[in-house]
Amino acid sequence: MSLNVVHLVGRAGRDPEVKYFESGKVLCELTLAVNRRTSKSDEPDWFNLKIWGKTAEIAANYVRKGGLIGIQGSLxxxxxxxxxxxxxxxxxxxxxxxxxxxxxxxxxxxxLGSNYPMTDEF
Structure with a gap:
């Protein structure tokens, strides 16, 4: 049995970069800063994210630098x-x-709290 699942919650390090391909596919790339629970330093861990399809369009429309997001994916x-x-x-x-x-x-x-919609579209 093998398992490759990543769950992260952090802040967008920059506004998303979106690419539209002739095939109709959409790719959104951004970075995510995640603070460690046990770290005493203020330096976060940085992750590169790639999001495809409808979820990429949602990220492009709603995610901005500094925005708090949660992700699930694979490494x-x-x-x-x-x-x-x-x-x-x-x-x-x-x-x-x-x-x-x-x-x-x-x-x-x-x-204000968080009033953003959530999506689990793939």
Whole structure:
């Protein structure tokens, strides 16, 4: 048996970058900053996220830098060859299956709570 499931809650590190392909597919990429429960430093862990399809469109419309989101997905390692040096490169990426819009930093500071819709569309 094998299992590759990642659950994270954190803040968007930047506004989403959206790409529309001729095939009709939509890709949304963004970073997620997650604080460790046991860490005494203020430095978060950073994750690269890729979101496809309808969920990508929702992320593009509702997620903004600093917004609190929850995700569920799977971990993959992307590999490529650096064009300049010819060296092999790699980075971990979370392929998001589910996105929960939990609110924004402004909502917390203003005491408004989180009134964003949630989606589990894949």
């Amino acid at each position: 993959t390692i992307e590999t490529w060859t650096d064009r300049n040096t010819g060296a092999n490169r790699s980075k971990p990426v979370i392929l998001v299956d589910r996105l929960d819009l939990l609110g924004s930093k402004r909502d917390e500071e203003g005491g």
